[in-house]
Amino acid sequence: MKVSEFINALARLGVDYYTGVPDSQLAALCSYLIREHGLRAEKHIVAANEGGAVALAAGHYLATGKPGMVYLQNSGIGNTINPICSLVHRDVYQIPMVLVVGWRGQPGTKDEPQHIFQGRVTRELLDCVEVENAVLTAGTTEKEFEEMVARCAACLKEDRQFAFVVSKGAFEEEVKYKETRAYPLSREQALECVVSMDNGHSFYVSTTGKLSRELFELREARKQGHDRDFLTVGSMGHSIMIAQGIAAAKRDKMVFCLDGDGACLMHMGSAAVAASCGSENLIHIIFNNAAHESVGGIPTVAGKIDLTGAAAAFGYKTTCRAVTREEVKAAVQRAIDSTGPHFIEIMVNLDVRKDLGRPTTTPWQNKEAFMERLGREAEE
Secondary structure, X not given: XXXXXXXXXXXXOOOOOEEEOOOHHHHHHHHHHHHHHOOOOOOEEEOOOHHHHHHHHHHHHHHHOOOEEEEEEHHHHHHHHHHHHHHHOOOOXXXXXXXXXXXXXXXXOOOOHHHHHHHHHHHHHHHHOOOEEEEEOOOOOHHHXXXXXXXXXXXXXXXXXXXXXXXXXOOOOOOOOOOOOOOOOOHHHHHHHHHHOOOOOOEEEEOOOHHHXXXXXXXXXXXXXXXXXEEOOOOOOOHHHHHHHHHHHOOOOOEEEXXXXXXXXXXXXXXXXXXXXOOOOEEEEEEEOOEEHHHOOEEOHHHOOOHHHHHHHHOOOEEEEEOOHHHHHHHHHHHHHOOOOEEEEEEOOOOOOOOOOOOOOOHXXXXXXXXXXXXXXXXX
């Protein structure tokens, strides 16, 4: 199905406002919205997290009486549960809206480990919070789609929510949105600079997406083990709290949190909490490409705000921004040589290797190796 046909069908139901968090399975939809509406606040906003997107759509409805559309990957359903149940549900404020959910880990398809369970319970979760839903696939006929739209219209008329659960390939591939960032380093190059400064005794928590894949491949290229790295393959936005939990329990170990701008924005309050904890052994690094690069490159607001300034206000003991290799290495060395918590923002471009691989170990194996190494060093 062409995205324009889908959007036009929703427009006939009064939907003319769009917000959400990008998903690679919805790349055609996200690219279309960027091309047609940009990031104009009155028409389209890329939210910090999926719960915030539901609230944005609710605000639009309160102001206009028109339902909004919220797009998300199914892994973000958890972030929507609270506002769906306590804000928009028919037992509370009765606010209608349309959800468009990318179905990662759909049963019967091959996907990454973090998507398997989430994919299996996607429709169950929607059913549990009483969001009527239907599956849109590449094989959906015109008649079937019309029936889905009719069901959606009935839900909106009754001030309820309706979700289109979108299988891979349901939307016709179009020209993807492409943005450039004029910084000298790619994320992978900046990551190599960071890791090269380590003395071999630090531990790392890396964020969801391609950054963790790049860290895994970097260790392979350097013929190093992976037992000092915890790869947060899911749970976007929570790496800093994982790192903080480790840093507080293992104060004699340097702990790096390798984070992304989209992940940082998703649960930014966690950075404030980490700063307030005062862990002297914590180094929080944001690789800022101002985009949800791992799921299509749709922009975040991180290119327009001062994350380093925010970190200073949160209370990190030191903060800095780095752009070049020399600046990255100097910033990491200063952090290693002094007491934290530290915050380093590295400005990077959007370049990514096309042959970037994936971890060859399972999440369980990653966890076991990480815990064994951390425990063994504590005994030495």
